[in-house]
Amino acid sequence: MKRHGLILNGRDEKTEAYMAVYQKFTGDLLSEVAVAESQHIEEAVTVSRAAQKDTFSPYQRYEVLKRTSELLREHVDQLAEIITDEVGKPITEAKTEVERAAMTLELSAEEAKRIQGEMVPVEASPGAEERRAFTLRVPVGVVVAITPFNVPLNLACHKIGPALAAGNAVIVKPAEVTPLSTLYLGHLLLEAGLPKNRLHVLTGHGPDIGDWLLKNEGVDMFTFTGSPRVGELITQKAGLRKVALELGNNSATIVHHDADIEEAAKLVAARSFNSAGQVCISVQRVLVHKSVYAQFLERVKTHTEALIVGDPREPATQVGPMIAEKEAQRVEEWVKEAVSEGATIETGGKREGTLFWPTILTNVKDSMKVCKDEVFGPVVTIDTYSEGTDAIERVNRSVYGLQAGVFSNDLAFCLQAAEQLEVGGVIINDTSAFRVDAMPYGGVKRSGSGKEGPRFAIEEMTHERLVVLR
Numbered sequence: 001m002k003r004h005g006l007i008l009n010g011r012d013e014k015t016e017a018y019m020a021v022y023q024k025f026t027g028d029l030l031s032e033v034a035v036a037e038s039q040h041i042e043e044a045v046t047v048s049r050a051a052q053k054d055t056f057s058p059y060q061r062y063e064v065l066k067r068t069s070e071l072l073r074e075h076v077d078q079l080a081e082i083i084t085d086e087v088g089k090p091i092t093e094a095k096t097e098v099e100r101a102a103m104t105l106e107l108s109a110e111e112a113k114r115i116q117g118e119m120v121p122v123e124a125s126p127g128a129e130e131r132r133a134f135t136l137r138v139p140v141g142v143v144v145a146i147t148p149f150n151v152p153l154n155l156a157c158h159k160i161g162p163a164l165a166a167g168n169a170v171i172v173k174p175a176e177v178t179p180l181s182t183l184y185l186g187h188l189l190l191e192a193g194l195p196k197n198r199l200h201v202l203t204g205h206g207p208d209i210g211d212w213l214l215k216n217e218g219v220d221m222f223t224f225t226g227s228p229r230v231g232e233l234i235t236q237k238a239g240l241r242k243v244a245l246e247l248g249n250n251s252a253t254i255v256h257h258d259a260d261i262e263e264a265a266k267l268v269a270a271r272s273f274n275s276a277g278q279v280c281i282s283v284q285r286v287l288v289h290k291s292v293y294a295q296f297l298e299r300v301k302t303h304t305e306a307l308i309v310g311d312p313r314e315p316a317t318q319v320g321p322m323i324a325e326k327e328a329q330r331v332e333e334w335v336k337e338a339v340s341e342g343a344t345i346e347t348g349g350k351r352e353g354t355l356f357w358p359t360i361l362t363n364v365k366d367s368m369k370v371c372k373d374e375v376f377g378p379v380v381t382i383d384t385y386s387e388g389t390d391a392i393e394r395v396n397r398s399v400y401g402l403q404a405g406v407f408s409n410d411l412a413f414c415l416q417a418a419e420q421l422e423v424g425g426v427i428i429n430d431t432s433a434f435r436v437d438a439m440p441y442g443g444v445k446r447s448g449s450g451k452e453g454p455r456f457a458i459e460e461m462t463h464e465r466l467v468v469l470r
């Protein structure tokens with residue numbers, strides 16, 4: 001069994017205490033990781049601040065990130081195995097995550113060479129004819145990245161890649177239960193030639209490390225993906241410093257009467273249950289026009305019942321375990337509560353330990369937990385509507401607003417949805433769960449603020465500085 005130290009200023013740093021990381025399907029002990037103490041946080045911040053005085057040119061940043069992306073591709077099998085073990089994600093999906101992570105770093109590398117300001121025509125103002133002005137984009141300085149358990153490698157890359165590309169130093173705090181892929185990534189970045197003072201990976205207890213980092217005025221920005229509860233806490237404690245938040249969602253997808261029903265059903269079944277539904281754009285609420293409801297439900301049921309549930313290490317498995325038994329129990333309770341309030345289980349509803357079978361609920365009400373809160377599990381609700389405007393209004397009747405999907409071939413309805421849905425991204429003829437890594441990704445309302453996608457995250461992670469020449 002391997003013990004992992006912190007990655008601190010290029011060292012594999014041993015600590016007093018260690019915490020266990022378990023295999024999420026078997027429950028076996030995988031390894032132990034160091035528990036960071038306050039002095040490690042102090043050192044990481046001090047070293048990161050000092051790094052700002054070193055030269056780390058855009059081309060050097062490009063080279064390091066490009067090389068790391070190549071290393072990720074060379075290590076795809078090892079990393080996929082780590083992700084499958086620490087998250088419980090099916091091995092085919094874990095491989096996709098590694099490939100996406102490599103793409104995220106490749107995009108970040110390219111963007112490092114394109115950071116630019118703009119000319120500002122101040123000379124057009126009376127009295128300023130002798131002046132010229134332009135803007136520079138300068139690194140914010142020290143970025144803290146706090147990441148969740150569900151997509152541990154790619155979501156770390158979405159923070160580390162743009163932060164380094166923009167010229168910052170980064171301190172990463174992975175989720176307690178899934179720190180191993182981030183540690184592996186940290187070592188690959190160093191192997192690729194990243195200056196050792198630019199990246200530190202601090203494993204340990206989230207509330208402690210979070211609190212020490214939030215109290216340390218040497219940190220300039222917090223970029224966080226995780227629960228709205230912790231996101232809110234970070235916002236309160238960060239004060240006037242920059243914060244970017246990717247939080248939860250109870251993602252909706254509308255299936256209009258003129259949609260390609262088979263295509264919609266196939267995609268809804270595929271994107272409601274991958275990663276056992278533990279994806280914040282995972283399809284949770286489907287609103288189907290009443291004229292195609294019966295046909296759609298029958299097709300989604302067929303596709304859902306064909307999914308293979310079980311050991312995530314098996315290449316055939318499509319739905320693996322949830323992150324912890326208590327999470328699977330919570331989902332089971334929410335489903336039972338919905339049934340007690342009138343919902344029907346069309347398929348699924350069964351639990352064995354951490355495994356929860358892909359579940360379709362109908363006869364739901366918007367007030368049920370499975371509709372109004374974020375399930376973050378393999379459950380989808382399917383309900384009907386009569387008027388497109390009502391469907392849009394019901395999607396908007398949520399405290400969240402990350403992404404929404406619309407299946408329709410009616411251009412006018414698609415445009416109405418694009419204009420009226422209160423979300424960060426409207427996906428036409430696909431589900432809420434569509435994401436490629438180059439696109440701007442981020443929500444409104446309780447889904448957070450700020451955008452990811454390397455080009456857009458670099459804007460968040462730099463300041464715009466005006467230069468006026470006389």
Ligand SMILES: NC(=O)C1=CN([C@@H]2O[C@H](COP(=O)(O)OP(=O)(O)OC[C@H]3O[C@@H](n4cnc5c(N)ncnc54)[C@H](O)[C@@H]3O)[C@@H](O)[C@H]2O)C=CC1
Nearest residue numbers: 147148149174175176206207210226227230246247248280
């Ligand atoms: N919008 C998005 O892109 C995503 C959102 N999520 C949200 O995250 C939730 C699940 O992820 P979890 O890892 O359980 O979320 P979480 O909010 O419990 O933990 C996320 C991270 O925050 C850290 N943390 C915990 N307490 C902290 C504190 N007091 N100060 C600073 N950091 C702290 C954790 O150690 C972990 O690294 C979901 O319910 C979903 O809402 C998850 C994935 C993606």
Ligand SMILES: O=C(O)[C@H](O)CS(=O)(=O)O
Nearest residue numbers: 150151278279280281435
């Ligand atoms: O929000 C999430 O859970 C992830 O960002 C979605 S994805 O990047 O894995 O598609």
